[in-house]
Amino acid sequence: MQIFLPIAEVSVNAFTLLGIGGIVGVLSGMFGVGGGFLITPLLFFVGIPPAVAVATSANQIVASSVSGVLAHFKRKTVDLKMGLVLLGGGLVGSAIGIQIFNMLKAMGQVDLLVTLCYVVFLGIIGFLMLIESIRAIKRAKGRPGGRPERKKHLWVHNLPLKMKFRASGLYISAIPPIAVGMMVGMLGAVMGVGGGFIMVPAMIYLLGMPTKVVIGTSLFQIIFTAGFTTLLHAYTNHTVDVLLAFLLLVGGVIGAQIGTQIGLKMKAEQLRIWLALLVLAVCLKLGFDLLLPPKELYSLGA
Amino acid sequence: MMTRVFALLFALLMLPGAGRAEEVVAALSQSRISITANFDGSEILIFGAVKRNQPTPEGEPLDVIITVAGPEKVETIRRKDRRFGIWINVEAQVIGHTPTFYTVTSTRELADILPPLTDSLWKITADKRILPGMRGLPAREALIRLRKADDLYRTREGVVTLSEDTLFQTSITLPSNIVEGGYTTRIFLLRGGEVIDSYGTTINVQKVGIERWLYNLAYQHALIYGVMALAIAGLFGWGASEAFRILRR
Structure with a gap:
């Protein structure tokens, strides 16, 4: 069934869009990532103009994150206090990121920067996560029921402004979460994604939060960052396609529910390995596209 | 003296019986296309007849060429090159008004019925219609190549049917990723490599x-x-x- 999208101004098969939404929704529920880093390239692939794809996927991320976070709320796997602290930094970061984005757009190099950001960040994060989770699995196998791992005392624990995050079982300074939120908000705005794939590892490895709480909290935070991004794109660039978003989110919300169920049944280490592999796959694909000589050297674009 | 002779000759050529022995009368199956939610491209039937106030001339056969041009747009075209080992956009060029859609259909192979001079004069083929002044510039060639690859610029030879040297018809398919605006339709009547009459109309495409x-x-x-x-x-x-x-x- 073909459907004409009013803002994208192309006709696309409705079931293809439902499918894309569904796949990304499953991943979103499983890993607590918004899925923006997957949905945007997939939309390019079916012929949606890049500007519309970026803006509209932000809107779809809002829906799948709301759906996912509600499931996590019920299981009490959301650290609200941490989420709000992260969000505070996140909104400031988004505002800065959009300024950077517009500056680069004026210079005509925004595509390159976005791709490089993807390759660098996905590469680093994917690689670190993969190594860490393989090590964790080896440890678990080597010493079945061994001693619980001692909490490491990092430099971040010595900063002032200490706060208690009960759900995460942490007593740390508010400065690192605010900084993480800002960083992710900034990158999210530049890369046109919610930033979950950066947020999740940052929460685990930088803040030392338990994996189960990380996903719900990340989703909670993403709702607002992605919402802010959607509003900004709709207001300044008129590139949010409601009809496209609608089809994606119908598939997405269903997928997110399925994904959340899968995620709860899987072991945390397994979950991390799969996320790491997925992140690395996207990174390699984008990296190769930069290195291989393109078939067509010219491209048309606004 | 000479100028007067030329003026007389010119006037004679312009007389109805002499210069416009054959005229084109045409119609479209629809002059307005509505883009609805389930819009998936559209087909327009273009048909018409050749009106004569003289018997059909002997000799050179009659041919019809029909072109449809979409709304014009200014485009930015970017060129990639290898810098520091990766392929990045290194050059951007703004290209003036070019139609977002252009199709040429004809009764026979264009090479047989349309000499280059007539083509240039009436700007019929894409090569003559799309920024002919920039011919040879890589950016212009790339624009045409990209639009052709997207099936936005097309040439369909031999799809206009002409019966009894009088009635002609063809159908033009407008793509689904259509741009809103006016689509200029031109119909040319040719004989012996010369355009003997032309007709123009506009199709309006709107959401x-x-x-x-x-x-x-x-x-x-x-x-x-x-x-x-x-x-x-x-x-x-x-x-x-x-x-x-x-x-x-």
Whole structure:
């Protein structure tokens, strides 16, 4: 069934869009990532103009994150206090990121920067996560029921402004979460994604939060960052396609529910390995596209 | 003296019986195309007849060429090159008004019926119609190549049917990723490599219904549109979560 999208101004098969939404929704529920880093390239692939794809996927991320976070709320796997602290930094970061984005757009190099950001960040994060989770699995196998791992005392624990995050079982300074939120908000705005794939590892490895709480909290935070991004794109660039978003989110919300169920049944280490592999796959694909000589050297674009 | 002779000759050529022995009378199956939610391209039937006030001339056969040009747009074309080992856009060029869609259809092979001079004069083929002054420039060639690859610039030879040297007809398919605006349709009547008559009309392509409404809202009330988009997203997320909770019971 073909459907004409009013803002994208192309006709696309409705079931293809439902499918894309569904796949990304499953991943979103499983890993607590918004899925923006997957949905945007997939939309390019079916012929949606890049500007519309970026803006509209932000809107779809809002829906799948709301759906996912509600499931996590019920299981009490959301650290609200941490989420709000992260969000505070996140909104400031988004505002800065959009300024950077517009500056680069004026210079005509925004595509390159976005791709490089993807390759660098996905590469680093994917690689670190993969190594860490393989090590964790080896440890678990080597010493079945061994001693619980001692909490490491990092430099971040010595900063002032200490706060208690009960759900995460942490007593740390508010400065690192605010900084993480800002960083992710900034990158999210530049890369046109919610930033979950950066947020999740940052929460685990930088803040030392338990994996189960990380996903719900990340989703909670993403709702607002992605919402802010959607509003900004709709207001300044008129590139949010409601009809496209609608089809994606119908598939997405269903997928997110399925994904959340899968995620709860899987072991945390397994979950991390799969996320790491997925992140690395996207990174390699984008990296190769930069290195291989393109078939067509010219491209048309606004 | 000479100028007067030329003026007389010219006047003679312009007389109805001499210069315009054959005229084209044409119509379209529709002069307005509405883009609705399930719009998936459109086919327009173009048909017409050759009106004569003289018997059909002997000798050179009659041919018909029909062109349809979409709304014009200024495009930015970018060139990639290898810098520091990676392929990046190194050059951007703004290219003046070019039609977003251009199709040429004819009764026979264009090479047989359309000499280059006539082509240049009437700007019929894409090569003569699309920025002919920039011919040979890589950016212009790339633009035509890219549009051809997207099937936006086409040449269909031999698809116009001409019967009894009088009635002609063809159908033009407009793509689904169509741009709103006026589509200029030109019909040329040729004999012996000369255009003996031409006819022009416009097809209007417009979004209607929900498509029109959403488009206008997005551009004229962007903030309301944005809030609406968020509300839909939030509602759906919540709705799905509730629906699944009920289902699982």
